Amino acid sequence: MDIVILIAGVLLSIAAACAVWRIIKGPTVLDRVVATDMLLGTLMCGLGVEMVVNAHTETLPVLIVLVLFSVLGSVSVSRFIATSGGKGDR
Amino acid sequence: METIDNVRDVISLALILLGGLLAVAAGVGILRFPDVLSRMHAATKPQNLGLFSILIAVGLQHPTPAVITSLVLVVGFQVLTSPVAAHMVGRAAYRAKAFPKDQLMVDELAERIEAIEARERDSSDRGGAEAEADAGADRAAQRAAEDEADRIS
Numbered sequence: 001m002d003i004v005i006l007i008a009g010v011l012l013s014i015a016a017a018c019a020v021w022r023i024i025k026g027p028t029v030l031d032r033v034v035a036t037d038m039l040l041g042t043l044m045c046g047l048g049v050e051m052v053v054n055a056h057t058e059t060l061p062v063l064i065v066l067v068l069f070s071v072l073g074s075v076s077v078s079r080f081i082a083t084s085g086g087k088g089d090r
Numbered sequence: 091m092e093t094i095d096n097v098r099d100v101i102s103l104a105l106i107l108l109g110g111l112l113a114v115a116a117g118v119g120i121l122r123f124p125d126v127l128s129r130m131h132a133a134t135k136p137q138n139l140g141l142f143s144i145l146i147a148v149g150l151q152h153p154t155p156a157v158i159t160s161l162v163l164v165v166g167f168q169v170l171t172s173p174v175a176a177h178m179v180g181r182a183a184y185r186a187k188a189f190p191k192d193q194l195m196v197d198e199l200a201e202r203i204e205a206i207e208a209r210e211r212d213s214s215d216r217g218g219a220e221a222e223a224d225a226g227a228d229r230a231a232q233r234a235a236e237d238e239a240d241r242i243s
Contacts, residue, residue, distance in 0.1 A: 005103075018114075019120060030179055034134075035129075035133070037137075038117070042137070048147070049147075052106060055152075060148075060161070067171070068171070070171070074175040
């Protein structure tokens with residue numbers, strides 16, 4: 001039990017580190033947006049694992065709020081990325 | 091009862107491990123893939139599947155109606171909202187030309203944009219009395235082109 005939880009924590013940490021590295025390095029803003037989304041997903045996975053480990057369900061509302069608002073970030077950023085001049089852009 | 095609990099624990103641990111592995115797959119993908127579109131592919135799919143498996147583990151540990159309802163809400167909103175986000179990011183990536191265009195097998199958006207631009211050139215190139223004669227028709231064509239442009243954007 002303990003060893004599996006430890007492995008899961010290490011795996012999620014590796015994933016989060018990859019996302020942070022892409023946020024730091026990412027050549028375009030869109031790379032950073034995608035990586036931020038992924039970091040948020042990894043965070044939600046971590047919250048779920050923590051709920052299983054400590055046998056409680058108190059962070060479920062946090063999960064719901066996160067999943068509702070995670071979409072706003074990427075949509076608004078990609079909406080305002082300057083690519084003006086193309087047909088159909090406003 | 092004891093054995094059922096044990097089985098449940100083992101299944102949840104396996105699901106958690108699966109979620110961690112999928113998260114790492116997403117991380118490796120987002121580091122190694124070359125452009126925005128393929129990074130989107132890498133980041134979203136394993137991420138969502140891993141999240142769902144971990145949420146199933148949570149539901150196995152607390153099989154009460156309130157918890158299951160919340161988990162179904164989380165999964166439902168994730169499934170509903172992530173395609174919207176992916177669509178917007180992909181469109182912005184297309185507009186910003188943040189990908190090697192020669193690697194595309196099919197590019198339907200380019201054909202449509204080209205068609206609209208050709209139509210608009212047509213309607214603005216005509217001059218003089220002829221243009222005034224059918225200015226109304228031109229305006230209608232222009233409006234149609236703009237509608238088309240709005241629709242595909």
